Amino acid sequence: MTAAKLLLGQTLAFDANPFETEPEKAARVERRGAVLIDGGKIIATGPSDTMRAAHPEAEVVDYGDAVLCAGFVDAHVHYPQTGIVASWGKRLIDWLNSYTFPEEMRFGDRAYADEIAGTYLDLTARHGTTTMVSYCTIHPESVDAIFTAAQSRGQRIVAGKTCMDRNAPDGLRDTAQSAYDDSKALIGKWHGQARLSYAITPRFSPTSSPEQLRALGDLWAEHPDCLMQTHLSEQTDEIEWVLGMFPEARDYLDTYEAFGLLGEKGLYGHAIHLEPRERARLHEVGAGLIHCPTSNTFIGSGLFEMQSLMDEGQRVGLATDTGGGSSFSMLRTMAAAYEVAQLRHTPLHAAQLMWLATQGSARSLHMEDKIGNLAAGMEADIVVLNLASTPDIAQRSSRADDIWEAIFPTIMMGDDRAVKATWINGQLVKG
Known part of the structure; x- marks a missing residue:
């Protein structure tokens, strides 16, 4: 088994379907969050400080203010x-x-x-x-x-x-x-x-x-x-x-x-x-x-x-x-x-x-228990989004009042430059 890695950044996960409840309440965003991955799986998620204290042996990869979400x-x-x-x-x-x-x-x-x-x-x-x-x-x-x-x-x-x-x-x-x-x-x-x-x-x-x-x-x-x-x-x-x-x-x-x-x-x-x-x-x-x-x-x-x-x-x-x-x-x-x-x-x-x-x-695809979310037990497919990947996006996201206003310009104007890293099955394949 490969050494455990602790990925730090803003973490985005879903607890509910945002079409069935208020969108902001369906999602869980940790401003300073962490995702522990090992052996191709997500082992745990949580606040950065708590996760670092609980897993001092893990190799830390700090993505700063970038957003970590499911691939x-x-x-x-x-x-x-x-x-x-x-x-x-x-x-x-x-x-x-x-x-x-x-x-x-x-x-x-x-x-x-x-x-x-x-x-x-x-x-x-x-x-x-x-x-x-x-x-x-x-x-x-x-x-x-x-x-x-x-x-x-x-x-x-x-x-x-x-x-x-x-x-x-x-x-x-x-x-x-x-x-x-x-x-x-x-x-x-x-x-x-x-x-x-x-x-x-x-x-x-x-x-x-x-x-x-x-x-x-x-x-x-x-x-x-x-x-x-x-x-x-x-x-x-x-x-x-x-x-x-x-x-x-x-x-x-x-x-x-x-x-x-x-x-x-x-x-x-x-x-x-x-x-x-x-x-x-x-x-x-x-x-x-x-x-x-x-x-x-x-x-x-x-x-x-x-x-x-x-x-x-x-x-x-x-x-x-x-x-x-x-x-x-x-x-x-x-x-x-x-x-x-x-x-x-x-x-x-x-x-x-x-x-x-x-x-x-x-x-x-009937695979929501395996992929598509940041949660313990899911497969470690993760994308890291830079919310200031171009000057156009950076100047807009810098004015954002909340995480969604910060993410939206990357959705509308982003391309592969916004993808800071891609992890597939717990392996870094970009970044």
Whole structure:
């Protein structure tokens, strides 16, 4: 076991959901706090003086006035799209055909997949992201690459082979049977190894035949401990396309529900244009709705209804959706979520934004007992935020009357420079 380390700074943890109580009361901020980590776990938290006296043997790492919080949890990404992030223009279907599919065809080459997987994890660590849920490509090599890279870093990650057997170019289609067989083999190889988890991954209904959706629904029934991830109601023209392909479906969600792909451990990316029945069923089963604000504005998809969905008690996570999303940064993603909420006339508090990027996303993955908070027994994934990382931010935060007014400029204007340090599994990987 490695020597215990005592990290000092302003500590931010959550005792409650800030959408269900006053945001300031949901969070616990220790002005001079400490986090004791050892063996990849958080052992204890508390006031700095008390913790130093109780653990004199621990190596002290003092971050001054920086804020220590749980590492960011990105609940929906496409790591194979790292190289095409921020590509110009296009609606969803055009964007897939122009950028996504040509790039994803390269991931049958394991060496290339390894290169991009390493680049992606290096970039996200710089931005303080310590857990992500990623789509891979149809190639099993792409899954092996990201899991191998994450395992070498001791990193928690969820990923899965993307399954598509229609409406995709030659070289990016599998079959109902091969999607089932490949996914089952990958579950056996990776799921539950170290900090790795598998997600059964039909890209979305238009690229999977009913036969493939049924096969993946059957696979999920055989492995109910796995997550299942897909896309839902991202754009209005996409919904029209889906309903034209599934004329018997009551709505978009029904194209999953009919084949056994609706459940508590389902993650439904975007979920912008939901019908009342869809909202009711998603809430009934306790599924995760993943908000991807930079992607939704960048591709022109629409405005997520955060407040009304939270009022219903929906389980909501936050995500960059790189590379449809235009940034690897969860700070930028929080800023975009704030802007989208403003356009919905339902502004979000800084505590709510920080909760979404940590505990909220962890909750959507059913991993809130492992990641997403600073508490004894949690895994030691920690981000350290410098609240004066640039002159622009420093001059604003210096005028703050409380911690939230100090944090908010970093949310709105921060980037990787604001991330002073990133700890993954108790190991320093940045700073």
